[in-house]
Amino acid sequence: xxxxxxxxxxxxxxxxxxxxxxxxxxxxxxxxxxxxxxxxxxxxxxxxxxxxxxxxxxxxxxxxxxxxxxxxxxxxxxxxxxxxxxxxxxxxxxxxxxxxxxxxxxxxxxxxxxxxxxxxxxxxxxxxxxxxxxxxxxxxxxxxxxxxxxxxxxxxxxxxxxxxxxxxxxxxxxxxxxxxxxxxxxxxxxxxxxxxxxxxxxxxxxxxxxxxxxxxxxxxxxxxxxxxxxxxxxxxxxxxxxxxxxxxxxxxxxxxxxxxxxxxxxxxxxxxxxxxxxxxxxxxxxxxxxxxxxxxxxxxxxxxxxxxxxxxxxxxxxxxxxxxxxxxxxxxxxxxxxxxxxxxxxxxxxxxxxxxxxxxxxxxxxxxxxxxxxxxxxxxxxxxxxxxxxxxxxxxxxxxxxxxxxxxxxxxxxxxxxxxxxxxxxxxxxxxxxxxxxxxxxxxxxxxxxxxxxxxxxxxxxxxxxxxxxxxxxxxxxxxxxxxxxxxxxxxxxxxxxxxxxxxxxxxxxxxxxxxxxxxxxxxxxxxxxxxxxxxxxxxxxxxxxxxxxxxxxxxxxxxxxxxxxxxxxxxxxxxxxxxxxxxxxxxxxxxxxxxxxxxxxxxxxxxxxxxxxxxxxxxxxxxxxxxxxxxxxxxxxxxxx
Numbered sequence: 001x002x003x004x005x006x007x008x009x010x011x012x013x014x015x016x017x018x019x020x021x022x023x024x025x026x027x028x029x030x031x032x033x034x035x036x037x038x039x040x041x042x043x044x045x046x047x048x049x050x051x052x053x054x055x056x057x058x059x060x061x062x063x064x065x066x067x068x069x070x071x072x073x074x075x076x077x078x079x080x081x082x083x084x085x086x087x088x089x090x091x092x093x094x095x096x097x098x099x100x101x102x103x104x105x106x107x108x109x110x111x112x113x114x115x116x117x118x119x120x121x122x123x124x125x126x127x128x129x130x131x132x133x134x135x136x137x138x139x140x141x142x143x144x145x146x147x148x149x150x151x152x153x154x155x156x157x158x159x160x161x162x163x164x165x166x167x168x169x170x171x172x173x174x175x176x177x178x179x180x181x182x183x184x185x186x187x188x189x190x191x192x193x194x195x196x197x198x199x200x201x202x203x204x205x206x207x208x209x210x211x212x213x214x215x216x217x218x219x220x221x222x223x224x225x226x227x228x229x230x231x232x233x234x235x236x237x238x239x240x241x242x243x244x245x246x247x248x249x250x251x252x253x254x255x256x257x258x259x260x261x262x263x264x265x266x267x268x269x270x271x272x273x274x275x276x277x278x279x280x281x282x283x284x285x286x287x288x289x290x291x292x293x294x295x296x297x298x299x300x301x302x303x304x305x306x307x308x309x310x311x312x313x314x315x316x317x318x319x320x321x322x323x324x325x326x327x328x329x330x331x332x333x334x335x336x337x338x339x340x341x342x343x344x345x346x347x348x349x350x351x352x353x354x355x356x357x358x359x360x361x362x363x364x365x366x367x368x369x370x371x372x373x374x375x376x377x378x379x380x381x382x383x384x385x386x387x388x389x390x391x392x393x394x395x396x397x398x399x400x401x402x403x404x405x406x407x408x409x410x411x412x413x414x415x416x417x418x419x420x421x422x423x424x425x426x427x428x429x430x431x432x433x434x435x436x437x438x439x440x441x442x443x444x445x446x447x448x449x450x451x452x453x454x455x456x457x458x459x460x461x462x463x464x465x466x467x468x469x470x471x472x473x474x475x476x477x478x479x480x481x482x483x484x485x486x487x488x489x490x491x492x493x494x495x496x497x498x499x500x501x502x503x504x505x506x507x508x509x510x511x512x513x514x515x516x517x518x519x520x521x522x523x524x525x526x527x528x529x530x531x532x533x534x535x536x537x538x539x540x541x542x543x544x545x546x547x548x549x550x551x552x553x554x555x556x557x558x559x560x561x562x563x564x565x566x567x568x569x570x571x572x573x574x575x576x577x578x579x580x581x582x583x584x585x586x587x588x589x590x591x592x593x594x595x596x597x598x599x600x601x602x603x604x605x606x607x608x609x610x611x612x613x614x615x616x617x618x619x620x621x622x623x624x625x626x627x628x629x630x631x632x633x634x635x636x637x638x639x640x641x642x
Contacts, residue, residue: 080171086134088170094222095144096166096173098130100137105244105261110144110230112238113159113180114152114188121239121251122181128254133261143177145226146238148523151608154192157214159223161196164213168205175203185433185446227523236524246270285442286430288341292423294360295368297340298333306332307341307439309423309432312356313349313383317436318376327459342372343423345432351382351389354411356420358393361410365402374400460617461605468598469516469535469544471503476513477640478506478616478633483517483602485610486532486551487525487559490623494611495552498626506633516548518598519610527564530586532595534568537585541577550575 082088088098107129111118126141133139147155158180166173179199180187187195193214200210213219230240234247241248244264248256260270288307306328310317325340332338346352355375362371374396375382382392390411397407427437431444438445454461463481480502484491506512518535520528531551538547550571551558558567565586572582585591602612606619613620616636 080169082171082174084130086130088174090166090170090173091142095142096170096177097140097142098174099134099140101140103134103138103140105133105138105264106140106142107257107261108142108144108242110146110226110235110238110240112145112147112152112155113162114155114184115148115238117251118239119181119184122178125251125254125257129257139261144230145223146230146235146240147223147227148238148521148608151521151603152188154188156220156223157192157217158187158196160217160219161192161200161214163219163222164196164210165200165203165205167213167218168210172203172205176200179203185431185444231524243270286439286444288430288439288442289426292343292419292421292426294342294344294356294420294423295363295372296342297329297369298338299336300339302333302336302339304332304337304441305339305341306441307343309343309345309427309435309437311344311346311348311352311435312359312375313346313352313379314435315379316434318379320436321373321376324454324459327454331459343427344420345424345427345435345437346420347424347435349383351385353417353420354389355382355393357414357416358390358396358407358411360416360419361407362397362400362402364410365406367400367402370400371396461614461619462617463605463614464601465515469539469548471514471516471545472507472512473510474513476507476510478511478636479513479515479614481515481517481614483519483598483607483610483612485519485521485525485528486535486548487528487555488521488610489555491611492552492555494623495549498624498629501626502629505630511637512633516544517602518595519602519607519612520595520599521610525559527559527561529592529595530564531558531568532598533589533591534565534572534582534586536591536594537582538572538575538577540585541572541582543572543575543577546575547571 080088082098086098087100088096089101090096091101109121111121113119129139129141134141145159147159149156162173162176162180165176176196176199183199186199193211196214197207197211201207233242237249239251243257243260246260246264246269248260248270263270288305310320328338329340333340344356346356359368359371359375362368375393378392378396382389385392390408393411394404394408398404430439433444434446436446465479465481468481482494484494502512502514507514518532520532522529535544535547535551538544551568554567554571558564561567565583568586569579569583573579605614609621611621611623615632620632
């Protein structure tokens with residue numbers, strides 16, 4: 001029962017691979033799942049079909065047609081040549097550059113090292129600009145940091161690492177810059193600092209001062225100054241560019257940049273209707289051999305294949321086995337769409353190799369997958385037991401009604417050791433990272449974090465409602481959970497243009513149960529957190545929805561105002577609430593924790609832009625027009641009735 005957009009209905013499993021493309025290069029740790037782009041999901045007309053968001057990470061774009069004069073001092077300092085042979089250095093204000101400081105065109109980028117769209121630009125578009133316009137001396141490229149730390153928890157640390165490398169020269173900066181964008185799977189996790197230090201050693205940096213700089217956060221203040229600079233110039237999404245001072249938003253294809261460069265050279269304005277809904281480029285799949293296969297599920301002739309590398313001693317793998325694989329099997333394997341292939345990659349405990357053998361030995365008695373589940377469920381009983389683990393495995397075999405004598409003989413024989421090691425060798429050759437690790441039609445995906453695989457595959461998620469404010473019948477066939485930001489223009493558009501019709505046609509008719517969740521993007525919407533708290537303070541007086549509506553209706557009046565709290569109090573009084581009680585609640589900050597809890601929950605389920613919706617567990621991103629939502633909701637209702 002998937003909430004299908006029209007393009008998904010026409011192209012089965014296309015959603016799986018478009019989603020996967022969007023998460024490539026993002027580690028399973030942190031809110032590093034499908035990026036959301038409010039702008040890209042806005043169709044050209046109310047009747048236009050929904051298309052996948054692909055052009056920038058987060059939030060909302062600068063006003064169309066806005067300009068920002070460049071203030072870059074082109075006097076180059078500390079000029080060097082990087083590994084690609086291009087001139088590099090630092091501008092007098094310290095920002096790194098590539099190219100000819102006297103080039104007629106300057107491209108300034110505000111970027112986030114953990115942003116997948118920024119990575120796509122760096123790896124696909126910038127590389128071509130490097131080879132062409134920069135190498136020819138026509139373009140100077142200058143980089144600014146704009147980490148969206150509330151949705152990319154390692155972005156600020158990565159920016160600091162690049163600057164720490166830059167302390168040892170411009171070429172070192174760009175080497176680290178390129179590493180961060182080309183290999184995010186190695187650092188966008190809780191061991192980011194170790195990855196930074198390891199790479200610094202690889203490129204010959206002095207590791208001690210680099211490590212001290214990284215762990216000490218030496219450049220964080222300067223990075224935050226970049227964010228302030230970007231905001232002052234109208235930047236609110238990544239990547240954002242200024243081409244001779246003219247804004248260009250998003251990871252646009254090379255053709256758009258070529259046109260923009262030509263336009264500014266001719267003294268013309270850059271077209272503001274850049275295409276943003278083109279099909280994402282397809283990365284090259286990693287070949288996966290048949291060697292070392294432990295077990296399979298599904299039809300060998302299925303159109304798509306998922307390969308999992310696992311370790312029975314890995315806690316994240318156990319979580320995946322308990323929470324995800326059964327749903328995946330029901331929805332994709334059992335329906336004939338996917339063949340599932342499992343390979344062993346024992347790494348984390350000495351007993352893991354024996355556990356992999358135990359599963360294969362159970363497989364000789366047609367019980368591989370029951371033993372797979374049993375090993376993970378009993379993980380705490382055998383990890384760390386050394387030679388005693390075999391007895392636990394034997395007990396598990398008995399519990400599955402296997403012939404334990406045959407099982408024990410197999411376990412002691414070592415007959416599967418070579419096959420398991422073949423899988424390990426292959427995994428190392430194709431750079432298997434944090435487990436569990438997947439190749440979906442050859443495309444890599446780390447699934448160590450909760451919900452990452454479900455999100456990549458388009459599976460439904462069980463998002464807890466908790467004590468959220470709601471509208472409608474809790475027993476309605478469809479539950480629609482919205483994560484919103486009261487200062488977000490696209491959230492306001494959803495409220496103004498779409499929500500009234502959803503209320504009238506679906507909520508009030510008992511078809512949809514609507515749930516409100518907070519996701520303030522405080523890095524770019526400084527009053528969003530306070531507005532969310534204001535709605536909850538009104539909710540304490542049974543007026544959440546009226547305050548929710550008032551905040552969106554008056555967004556243009558309070559957004560960006562230093563006296564927002566006073567304005568919110570005025571709205572409360574106009575709604576007939578006790579103003580003193582409301583203001584005391586607002587000033588106390590007592591609702592802050594609840595708002596931040598919503599945001600953390602949303603991030604864990606793949607939300608990283610607003611508005612975002614979960615419709616019966618399926619993530620739907622962006623301020624879609626009512627016609628698109630109506631079609632999807634009605635289609636889901638019809639499916640549920642069957």
